[in-house]
Amino acid sequence: MKKTMYEKIWDSHLVCEAPGQAPLVYVDRHLMHEVTSPQAFEGLRNANRKIRNPHSILATMDHCVPTKDRELPIADPIARKQIETMADNCRENNLNLYDIKNPNNGVIHIVVPEHGFVHPGMVTVCGDSHTATHGAFGALAFGIGTSEVEHVMATQTLPQVKSKTMLVQVNGKLPKYSSAKDIVLAVIGKIGTAGGTGYVIEFAGEAVMELTMEGRMTLCNMAIEGGARAGLVMPDEKTYEYLNGREFAPSGSQWDTALAYWKTLPSDDGAEFDTVVTLTADDIAPQVTWGTSPEQVAPVSGSVPSPDDFNDEGKRQACISALDYMDLAPQTKITDIPVNLVFLGSCTNGRIEDFRIAAEITKNHKVADGVTAIAVPGSYKVKKQAEQEGLDQILIDAGWEWRDPGCSMCLAMNGDELTPGQRSASTSNRNFEGRQGKGGRTHLVSPAMAAAAAAAGHFVDIRNL
Amino acid sequence: MEPYNNHTSIAALMNRSNVDTDQIIPKQFLKKVERSGFGAHLFHDWRFNDDGSDNPDFELNKPAFKSARILVTGDNFGCGSSREHAPWAIADYGFNTIISSSYADIFYNNCFKNGILPIRATKEQLQLIANEINSHEGCSLTINLEAQTVSTPLGNNFAFEIDPFRKENLLHGLDDIGLTLEQIDKIDEYEQKHRRLYPWLWT
Numbered sequence A: 001m002k003k004t005m006y007e008k009i010w011d012s013h014l015v016c017e018a019p020g021q022a023p024l025v026y027v028d029r030h031l032m033h034e035v036t037s038p039q040a041f042e043g044l045r046n047a048n049r050k051i052r053n054p055h056s057i058l059a060t061m062d063h064c065v066p067t068k069d070r071e072l073p074i075a076d077p078i079a080r081k082q083i084e085t086m087a088d089n090c091r092e093n094n095l096n097l098y099d100i101k102n103p104n105n106g107v108i109h110i111v112v113p114e115h116g117f118v119h120p121g122m123v124t125v126c127g128d129s130h131t132a133t134h135g136a137f138g139a140l141a142f143g144i145g146t147s148e149v150e151h152v153m154a155t156q157t158l159p160q161v162k163s164k165t166m167l168v169q170v171n172g173k174l175p176k177y178s179s180a181k182d183i184v185l186a187v188i189g190k191i192g193t194a195g196g197t198g199y200v201i202e203f204a205g206e207a208v209m210e211l212t213m214e215g216r217m218t219l220c221n222m223a224i225e226g227g228a229r230a231g232l233v234m235p236d237e238k239t240y241e242y243l244n245g246r247e248f249a250p251s252g253s254q255w256d257t258a259l260a261y262w263k264t265l266p267s268d269d270g271a272e273f274d275t276v277v278t279l280t281a282d283d284i285a286p287q288v289t290w291g292t293s294p295e296q297v298a299p300v301s302g303s304v305p306s307p308d309d310f311n312d313e314g315k316r317q318a319c320i321s322a323l324d325y326m327d328l329a330p331q332t333k334i335t336d337i338p339v340n341l342v343f344l345g346s347c348t349n350g351r352i353e354d355f356r357i358a359a360e361i362t363k364n365h366k367v368a369d370g371v372t373a374i375a376v377p378g379s380y381k382v383k384k385q386a387e388q389e390g391l392d393q394i395l396i397d398a399g400w401e402w403r404d405p406g407c408s409m410c411l412a413m414n415g416d417e418l419t420p421g422q423r424s425a426s427t428s429n430r431n432f433e434g435r436q437g438k439g440g441r442t443h444l445v446s447p448a449m450a451a452a453a454a455a456a457g458h459f460v461d462i463r464n465l
Numbered sequence B: 001m002e003p004y005n006n007h008t009s010i011a012a013l014m015n016r017s018n019v020d021t022d023q024i025i026p027k028q029f030l031k032k033v034e035r036s037g038f039g040a041h042l043f044h045d046w047r048f049n050d051d052g053s054d055n056p057d058f059e060l061n062k063p064a065f066k067s068a069r070i071l072v073t074g075d076n077f078g079c080g081s082s083r084e085h086a087p088w089a090i091a092d093y094g095f096n097t098i099i100s101s102s103y104a105d106i107f108y109n110n111c112f113k114n115g116i117l118p119i120r121a122t123k124e125q126l127q128l129i130a131n132e133i134n135s136h137e138g139c140s141l142t143i144n145l146e147a148q149t150v151s152t153p154l155g156n157n158f159a160f161e162i163d164p165f166r167k168e169n170l171l172h173g174l175d176d177i178g179l180t181l182e183q184i185d186k187i188d189e190y191e192q193k194h195r196r197l198y199p200w201l202w203t
């Protein structure tokens, strides 16, 4: 039988199917951060259970860490306790932790690939919805809740219901200045935030395979915003080249064994998907979200819609409340929307190539009056690399703030946040009400679009620069 | 976990779609390292005014809904972050049942770990229930998990679907980890094979 990549990974990780219970799936890699793990460790302790395979775990601190004055103690006592709890839990259980002072520290979904911790064909979980990122390597990677974190620690398995499969085929070539972020926003605009519910999405097609590994990570990262359990891209030469030589990647003769296995993973020709969605990359313009859900998105050359543009009553209502929250009038041209704050970073767009394109656009353009622009590298490694390339200096000279790594304004838990009514151009992944601070208004864009907005003080069509 | 019993309880209507977990429990409350006490912050930004007083316009603040155990709400409930703090807050507030036309995947899973029954209704069924609540705020619905039915005061009856194992575990309040550990031999056996096939994961 012809199988999709998802089905191959599923079949090879099926431990058993006990009668009356959900199939049990084996977990190869378990990623952790400070917010969704403490209660799981506590549960484990209370039940007197041990971690089955500590080597399968890699942990970091990212959500509530400050991005400046890192040498000082964390001011917020509750955040400090969470950080200390993480350190204690990892020490007690002998886990690999990149703590706040470690040169490998950064956002979980940035540091894990940097160290080659996730490989093709692996089942990877994390108490974090953007675990989907690692699907870029052809790994089945998905977010879980804290009870499941505990479950995986204790058993190295999870009861799972098999997902349906969706192929998102992106044909053609992406125009200059459109990026992986624009592809995924366009996909979500097309299928809706619940369009992928119950599915694992495989992204394929010329435009997808043309992306760098960083671009593929951006793409899979936001599969969850389309409701999907996971996103996948088949492994190819770029994948192998990226992994080769990294700390946790196989080496020597094991590399050859692994490579032979990885090459069996891509979906068989003619394998059937439950749903197929097709897009033409040539048509994908830089995207800007105008509402409070990632599906409320328009090309930069477009305008904010009016509620009457939607036939579905739910979507019409959602448009009304989004426009109210965002303080936007129907038919406003996207390029007429002003911004006060620009955030460049997050596990969606906090990688080296994101800073390269932002610096390229920024060169010789000062940040506009009244705009605050913050660059937060996804990890210390990204930060160092950017500094070696002089990208930090270009941004700093233009008036940007250059910070230490962390989730920062992606979810605004660490004190970096919008004030009520402030409007951001953000390279993160969620534009929900209050996500970047109560009353704050978020427009999701690519790094190039964010940099251009910082210089202009409003959105601009970067294709015309 | 407490077993889920059949019950007749007040149903609160929150007619919104795409309610995300950032709204259910905003991030400023995620720094706690305990599982308890999140109910006080459920829907915080909608529920309270800036000065901390109740926002009278928020649905759940209506007196008729005060002791509701059933939450009736719109499409794609619980989208966004995987935070289990969301179902913890919902359960801690007092809800043990949600009725919606669809749920985000991770949230749906998380509910069952916390004794919450998330019922999937059709859009038409949801509309009917919403209409009944609107015309008589404070009315009760009867949930029978064994029979997989919802009954309304006007005598409408709906059947709903649920995976048999999830139903069993909920009805008996079973501990998932305990159940999985009953399969420990199978896990050991699989792991031996895994070491052979993927040796680079074990070095």
Ligand code: SF4
Pocket (backbone or CB within 6 Å): A062, A063, A107, A108, A109, A128, A130, A346, A347, A348, A406, A407, A410, A411, A428, A429
């Ligand atoms: S950067 Fe944002 S989306 Fe990514 S892990 Fe951090 S908070 Fe979550």
